[in-house]
Amino acid sequence: MREQARRTDLVTVVAGVALAVGWIWHQMGGPGAVAMLLLGLAALVGAIFSLTRPAAMSGEIGVIAAGVAAIALPWAFGFTDRPAAALTSWICGVVITAAGAYGVVRANRTRRSNPELAWSAHRNEVPGVSRT
Template sequence: MAQTSVRPWTRPHDWVEVVLGVVLAVSPLWFATNTAALWTMIVLGALIALDGLASLARPGMVYGEGIQIVLGALAFISPWVMGYTELTGAAWTSWIVGALTVIAGAAALPVANAAHRTAGQH
């Protein structure tokens, strides 16, 4: 039963992270942005998606979930730090995707820990 948690490409938390990253990265296509918002959303979105893919490929990689939580927190605070709170669509997208990324990363952490422990027993 624990063996199924170690199989790559099967963890829904990580798929959610990939989707959230893609949404953040492409959302400047739909929302008005300035240069800071555009590049912040593209870079953080790409990093979130890539880290999600890395976690999918290596389910026992626990630190990937910690990175995901940090990236989500950065996405959440980016409208204030990068000065695009007045760009409503971009700001709300960053806040929502950031919060959901933190939640997904935190939810995946125990699963990654279990996969890591199981992989270490083989």
């Protein structure tokens, strides 16, 4: 069951790396290149967080946010006149968003079946001491 979700996290890692280094391939500079790098790294961090905590929704939500921002990036930073760079941002953004959306579904299922895999499910209790 977890193997499919891990594949989507690995797809997100690959798309995040492609987005992070895309500005080099397209010989970009300026704020658009920095934004591409930072959004790629954000997707990468979210995917790694999702790999380590399979039931945590925060990593998947961060991946979705990075993907949506990558889709809007060419319009926000004005590099739609560079079709290769814009297509890289759009394609990576769609892949990252789709993988994140699928990851939310898988994380929710994992959270229901094994809540200990998410940080938010932990309780602060001292072993051996019962509350009355």
